[in-house]
Ligand SMILES: Nc1ncnc2c1ncn2[C@@H]1O[C@H](COP(=O)(O)OP(=O)(O)OP(=O)(O)O)[C@@H](O)[C@H]1O
């Protein structure tokens with residue numbers, strides 16, 4: 407019959423267990439006498455069986471295990487070096503019926519620790535690669551160089567934004583739809599010291615309010631049915647050390663406004679369904695096309711959150727208040743693929759229009775016109791008719807008689823040139839069509855800056 411495990415065999419059985427463990431083990435009793443070591447302990451430390459039955463401190467000067475016996479505290483990862491051996495030791499008291507009756511020391515050779523640290527390094531590198539991949543997925547592409555415009559209003563907005571990028575204060579960008587708020591937000595991030603990290607845009611108006619909370623703050627394990635097994639980090643966590651762009655902040659539901667305020671104040675967040683707090687370091691840039699002061703006044707937006715966000719305010723002006731920028735914007739958009747030339751009259755029509763959709767609308771209009779043009783010259787006929795009608799109306803209302811005559815004259819000449827051509831042959835033909843001499847045509851072209 408083989409040996410059975412019984413109370414009598416208990417000590418021997420545990421000894422056998424200790425012998426097959428891959429870590430070094432040394433046990434002392436409450437009088438600090440060594441009661442057991444396993445072969446691995448000898449292998450790692452060089453200490454042999456002769457120590458058994460002897461007081462530990464007599465043979466191992468500087469041993470911390472007697473201390474564990476006294477204070478009953480666990481010590482983990484203590485580094486030890488004796489002659490040419492290096493190892494790490496974990497120490498713990500042995501407690502029986504609530505009393506410390508001994509202590510155990512478990513040691514790992516540093517070659518083993520070395521292997522683990524190599525593995526840790528590999529894992530860290532993996533994490534870094536994944537992080538940088540994620541950063542690339544959340545990359546801001548625009549910089550201040552992409553913001554076209556020479557008007558005082560735009561220059562002022564750019565100057566404030568450039569100063570804002572030197573800090574991590576919250577920024578609130580306001581301005582009508584299509585004025586370039588996102589362009590400003592991205593440029594600030596790209597010029598800031600956070601540029602190597604993620605720029606995470608969230609459209610607070612586009613995500614259903616029931617989802618927005620977990621999108622922003624993430625959720626813990628089992629927070630709700632269909633939740634991912636290990637939970638999911640929210641966009642705040644994704645933006646850690648980077649920038650979170652809260653677009654359309656004016657549309658954020660009020661229950662979330664309170665939570666957002668708390669996170670911004672504490673710089674800590676709790677995932678939905680979790681109690682654990684996580685520290686976050688995120689720069690907030692918020693934007694809205696709404697009149698946010700009015701939202702605050704009507705109690706649709708929390709006043710305390712407004713003040714929290716409104717540290718640096720950037721007001722992006724509508725296009726109709728900076729018409730001097732229209733030519734530059736047309737030029738940059740029209741030269742994106744091929745070079746197009748907008749005839750002066752077409753530019754005048756575009757300048758007379760009010761641009762409710764701002765730069766987005768202007769860009770689309772330019773794209774439309776280049777698509778409609780028969781050659782590289784873009785005329786009034788190539789513009790969308792509703793813009794021409796509205797532009798003409800505005801123009802006529804504010805025109806003197808002389809301006810009107812000059813405008814009509816230019817329109818006629820331009821029309822003739824675009825049908826006959828802009829080369830010498832075309833100009834000769836255009837003069838004929840217009841019923842003037844070629845010399846008069848040249849004079850007029852010069853006088854009318856054409
Ligand atoms: N100053 C500028 N120079 C060149 N392009 C610009 C400028 N401002 C805006 N744009 C372009 O106009 C378009 C609209 O800009 P953007 O999306 O930043 O506007 P927005 O203010 O965020 O609009 P919305 O309120 O509708 O979200 C984009 O294609 C952007 O690149």
Ligand SMILES: [Mg+2]
Pocket residue numbers: 587588653
């Ligand atoms: Mg936007």
